[in-house]
Amino acid sequence: MHSPFENRIRACKRRLERTDAALLVCFPSPNLTYLTGFEESPSERHLLLFVPQTGDPVFVAPAMYEQQLAGLPLGDPPLELRLWDDDDDPVDLIDTVLEEIVDRNGFEEKLGRGEFEDSQDERGRGEFEGSRDEREAASAGDSAPSILVDDRLWATFTHDLRECVPNATFGLASTVLEDLRIRKDEIELEALRRAGTIADRVSLEVRSRGEDLVGTTEAELASEIERLLATSGGGEPSFTTIVASGPNGARPHHHSGDRAIEPGDPIVLDFGAFVAADLEAGTGRYPGDQTRTMVVGEPSPEYERVHETVLSAQKAAIDAVEPGVAAGAIDRAARSVIEDAGYGDAFVHRTGHGVGLEVHEPPYIVDGNDRELEPGMVFSVEPGIYLEGEFGVRIEDLVVVTEGGAERLNDSPRGWETGGRRR
Template structure:
């Protein structure tokens, strides 16, 4: 059976053919992991994947990665690895790879400063400038574009292996959410930082990997800051507490790497909240329901944002909804599609994104409710199912 990475390389090459780009170059990033299953952090060393429009892909890497790259699950098309030692100039290796691949694909980009070629090379959107400049030095007459021109449409629709991982990540977040709620009065007197650390411990105990992002515990007036950093404020009875967390899980792959995150937000209260908080919480919950209910293939991303925003504006809190309604989730916690005004991209089955409207009242409190959803053939599937009400301890409505 072919690996997902072999299929992705071929899909990438087909899209390069359609866009008439000569090749795509990735450096250590989610794009590299998506195409090869190889994960590494960027460094000053040249580690680059070259995926040509036609022909076999090539990886240029330091010799120290030889054994790791031997395990990359790509046999067809075969993945060629060209290694360089620390005493070598890696740009010489890159120059040779570019010359070979462009000639192989019928390209016309000279590797000398007086060349007259006009091929297009797509580079990783986040590639460090030093590597991009080295590529430009090798092919000074090429036109450079972004790898997202080809890879975004591939990565935005998740396959079943990816969806399985995202469902498991969602279930882990659900279990932790239930556990935190059940503690009720025990949360009083705990600092935000202590509760954030406990949430991360529980995520790991439930089978999660590293946190998908910095866990947010924002109590009382701190909840009015959407990306508050959990601090030493002690939780008090009656405080609204915004809880935003998730953990990565490994995709079920025979070989190669693929880690996918959970991302869930609930806003809870120990004891009895104020009447205004109850009203705002209900408005946000209605807005989130309206947005999820609007999800189906063919609907635009901005229509989902509008569905949530309309509810909040009608309740008089429009100015307090200060961020987009959602963001795509995959190998990265934030990726396309972005659920935001003016994004007219149509939703397609397999897209996964957050739906997280919020209201933030400076000096008082904030409320955010977030679930991940996947677009299905006729609607949406929530990947989170823990209670969305504010009650803690004992039983609570969903």
Template structure:
């Protein structure tokens, strides 16, 4: 098993030892990809990775995946045919790791948080007397701090979103008359043209009063001159991991006026959100808490009288998932550490009028943080009246 996966497995095994765990079971999804580099969708077939406290991890998979797994950074694979009983294959893997199936024993097994009930039932059937817990108890502390490869990939995802953002600014008044859905489709096309491996989430284009809905889905409503338009988008990019398949997302939000005169009060609202975002980013450094970053942004917006219009958390972690810990929200006392990556995205949403959100990704460094998005925060495009 090559780096960085060998190191991730070692850290996982140390976590198992610290918690008295005998093994961790991962299924298709972020946990499996993080530990093995294999990116696969869940299905009715048993496709599981077992990481024992000692020894090498083993992937149990349908035989049809043999070719794909031969080039993956995994040392041990147990394949089963459609005519076989996959639970027997799973039992053999546990036995090779020193866990004998059947009653007795007080071992603790950590199951993937998203393990389908079907597969969880099979594992519990093998070890009816074991104690079970969530794999995130072991993996979340590891995944919180991105390694060098992950940080480099997220930088590329941020730069890709930046290039698309600048292209949109340059189009200015040419955007007027397009529908939200047409512009969203164009953004997705631009993300792919810049090297993206598909949108990281459903692209948000919210014009005028629709901008007051933080997760508005693009409609056939035309974009008019003078309207603020909330644009939230990003694309997955491949990590540079030889044969591994991990992808990491970009996530950026800007609120633009493509042409014309913005509505009354918009300049003040946009400047307030920009100040809140800048202050929150400046506050980020090792040792501060996630909730304190949220508090910095929220205080600025509260002071101007828009506190009730800031209706969501200030940010969320980004990694193999677009939304993952650490969450930048009141009540999260998690201390920030170097290598953590998350969004900073305050917003103000005025029902029936418009909304403003500004979002960048940041990575915590040894003495502060690094912005992974560098495009301007200002709202005016060519043809807009500043």
């Protein structure tokens, strides 16, 4: 039985073949974690995964990572490791690995390795001479780039690859990986459901405190929410917790500060925590992301109208979710409710964003996005209304597209009531 990562690499290689790309290169990023289960922060050291269209993947890495990488669940035989020491030049090793990939797979034409070598100028640059238009015309016949690099690959590493294969064409790894990552498998969905349950528990706990929240500062409540996320089973926060009280709620990404919560204040609470997926020896952390807007005491009549409008907009958007519907149509479903209520100018952001290994990833739920929804896609639905100098309201749940519609991954109350009152 293959591990999830073996299956993902196989799917990646099939897509490389479809796009006629010779090679995909990843470095420490969500893409690397998705393909291998290895999670690390980028650094100045060359740590690169080479996935050729045919043949086995190769990991070029500092020798200090040998034990960590050797334990990855990537099949038998295990992933080929090519290690370098700090007193080595890693580019020499990368050059050797690329040469071996070319020899193994016959990618001379796709990678352009060795062509136009005599055209390098005195600066040692590998691209042939000529104007920008001439260079673009020379590559116009290519149906797809030959090397796809991680979308976040640092410029210095891209430069080193270009030095090794000076005449190759380059594109982005998302060309093949976005379609794989955008549909979550059952292991990923289980993790996202757990993250949603943890956020629900914390939401209920904060809501239950009611008037005890009066006098607490935004920063104090944010810290308390993060403590509750941890004690409820979550890992590190998915993002900087937002507590925005009173007029601060009119800023969608307000940074929690020293303002104390007052009676009657609307409070926007946006938070979540990562949880680890059950991926055996590999890793993969998936985030919770939930927003509720509560009031300590009694709200103003306008606040109640605004809150009801946002709640209706969210329901309309989620009711519109089903396979085959364009992502932009979900945004329009929410936006039309808010516009009809007269608050169109106060809805200042898209309706949602995809969620997976990253808190923000495709699909983006924004007007104009024609990407059709498919089962397994997960994204937020979070309409909001923001009245400058007064208050803001945002209500957010994560949903997964199912064969027949949408499944909410959050189930805590969405009303404004706190204390013993529920809605």
